[in-house]
Amino acid sequence: MFEEITKQIKEIKEIVVVTGAGVSQESGIPTFRGKDGFWKNYNPMKLATIEAFYENPKLVWEWYNERRENIFSAKPNQGHKAIVELEKYATVTILTQNIDGLHQKAGSSNVFELHGSIMKIKCTVCNFKSSQIEKFSQIPPLCKCGNMLRPDVVWFGESLPQDVWKNAIAKASQCDLMIIIGTSLVVSPANTLPIYAKQNSAKLIEINPEKTEMSSKMDLVLRKTGAEILPKLISIFKEN
Ligand code: NAD
Numbered sequence: 001m002f003e004e005i006t007k008q009i010k011e012i013k014e015i016v017v018v019t020g021a022g023v024s025q026e027s028g029i030p031t032f033r034g035k036d037g038f039w040k041n042y043n044p045m046k047l048a049t050i051e052a053f054y055e056n057p058k059l060v061w062e063w064y065n066e067r068r069e070n071i072f073s074a075k076p077n078q079g080h081k082a083i084v085e086l087e088k089y090a091t092v093t094i095l096t097q098n099i100d101g102l103h104q105k106a107g108s109s110n111v112f113e114l115h116g117s118i119m120k121i122k123c124t125v126c127n128f129k130s131s132q133i134e135k136f137s138q139i140p141p142l143c144k145c146g147n148m149l150r151p152d153v154v155w156f157g158e159s160l161p162q163d164v165w166k167n168a169i170a171k172a173s174q175c176d177l178m179i180i181i182g183t184s185l186v187v188s189p190a191n192t193l194p195i196y197a198k199q200n201s202a203k204l205i206e207i208n209p210e211k212t213e214m215s216s217k218m219d220l221v222l223r224k225t226g227a228e229i230l231p232k233l234i235s236i237f238k239e240n
Contacts, residue, residue, distance in 0.1 A: 008203070011176065012089075012090050012176045012177050013090055013091060013176055014090065014091050014093075014171075014174055014175040014176050014177075015086060015090045015091065015092045015093070015175060015176070015177045015178075015179065016092075016093050016094075016095060016171050016172055016175040016177075016178045016179075016193070016197065016202075017083055017086070017092060017093070017094045017095070017178075017179045017180075017181065018094075018095050018096075018097075018172075018178060018179070018180045018181070018183065018190070018193050018194070019094060019095075019096045019097065019098060019103070019180075019181050019182055019183065020096075020097045020098065020181070020182045020183025020184065020185075020187075020190075021033075021097070021098060021182060021183070022181065022182020022183060022184075022208060022209075022225075022226065023079050023080065023096075023098065023102075023181045023182035023226045024074070024077075024080075024098055024100050024102050024182070025182065025225070025226075026077040026078075026079065026225060026226065026227040027074040027075060027076060027077045027080070027100075027102060028070070028074050029070060029071060029074055029100055029102075031182070032044045032045065033184050033186075042059075042063070044063075045156060047059070047060055047063050048153075048155045048156055049155050049156050049157055050155055050157065050158065051157075053124075053150060053155070057139075057140040057148055057150075058139050058140060060140075060150075061139045061140050061141075062139065064118060064151045064153075065139075067118060068118050068119070068133065071099075071100045071101070071102075071118055074100065074102060075102075075105075076102045076103075076105050076106035077226070077227045078226075078227040078230065078231050079181065079182075079225070079226030079227040079230040079231075080102050080103055080105075080106035080108070080226075081106050081107075081231075082230035082231045082233070082234045083103065083106070083108055083230065084106050084107045084108050085234050086234055086237065087108070087109065087110075088237075089234075089237040089238075090177075090237075091110075092108070092110060093110045093112065093171045093175070094108050094110060094111045094112065095112050095114060095168045095171065095172065095190070095193060096111060096112070096113055096114060096115075097114050097115050097183060097187060097190050098113075098115070099113065099115050099116055099117050099118040099153050100118060101113075101117060101118075101119055112164055112167060112168055112171070113164070114154070114160055114164060114165070114168060114190055115153055115154040115160070115190075116151070116152045116153035116154050116161075117131075117152060117153065118151060118153060119131055119133060120133075120151070120152035120153075121133060121141075121149050121150065121151060121152055122149065122150060122151075122152040123143035123145060123147055123148075123149055123150075124143075124147050124148045124149070124150050125143070125145060125147035126143060126145040126147065128143050128144070128145065128149075129152060136149075156187075160189065165189065168190075168193065169193075169196055172193045172194075172196035172197045173196045173197070173199065173200055174200060175197055175200065175202050176200075176202050176203070177202055177203050177204075177205070178193070178194060178197040178202050178203070178204050178205070179205045179207065179233075180193075180194060180204065180205065180206045180207070180208075180214075180218075181206075181207040181208070181226050181230070182207070182208060182226055183208070183212070184208075184210075184212055184213070185212045185213050185214045186212075186213060191213070191214070194214055194217060194218075198217065203219045203220070204217065204218045204219050204220070205218065205219065205220045205221075205222065205233075206218040206220070206221045206222065207222045207224060207225075207226055207229055207230065207233075208221075208222075208223070209223055209224065209225055210223075
């Protein structure tokens, strides 16, 4: 199958890269479902919800502050860099579930952040949004309107920003190749993106050391890490 895809590479014009926490694991950012993914003995799946936020906003803010510090000092790895290079050979759109901004830091030009950004905040009530994260004098910080500010990320159970999701579906529905990296594909609706691509007869490649819910639907599965295999995959484009 690898050879078959290699043969078709010349015809590939539109590539969609779907990424999850695993693509940043080699930059030192823990995944949610990996063995290294726990923080202070709390379950991230139970912290990243609006219910958790209202129950203990201080705890959730502390968790995001700690994650933000880790992310701020993280550098893109060979996987992120290889995806940037892919732009030399085709139109590349990245649909990422990550909130770490590492694709942009690496230099990718077309990134849709499906789950928002840890570098942004918004008000829980009014329309205030900002990318100015300062050292707040109190946690949780308050908006000028008097209500609590929160990270501008999509929590479990929340809807994705409509415009971002609409664009994501459109891109997934028109690509020739979808490369899916470092996602367990259990978070909805991002896990439906491969289905949209398949409807357009796109080839699907999964890069993940572990099996996922959708591995059986893939045309090619590479059981390697992003930093290991992406530079090799990109070299095939170079040779063609
Ligand atoms: P997940 O934690 O559910 O799954 C991570 C997947 O990555 C697993 O399938 C694992 O096998 C794979 N993986 C681990 N190391 C890898 C590597 N080096 N290379 C390739 N694959 C590797 O992550 P998810 O599917 O993205 O869903 C979790 C949610 O958590 C998302 O909404 C995401 O926004 C959020 N999250 C984001 C970050 C980040 O921004 N870096 C980090 C943790 C969680």
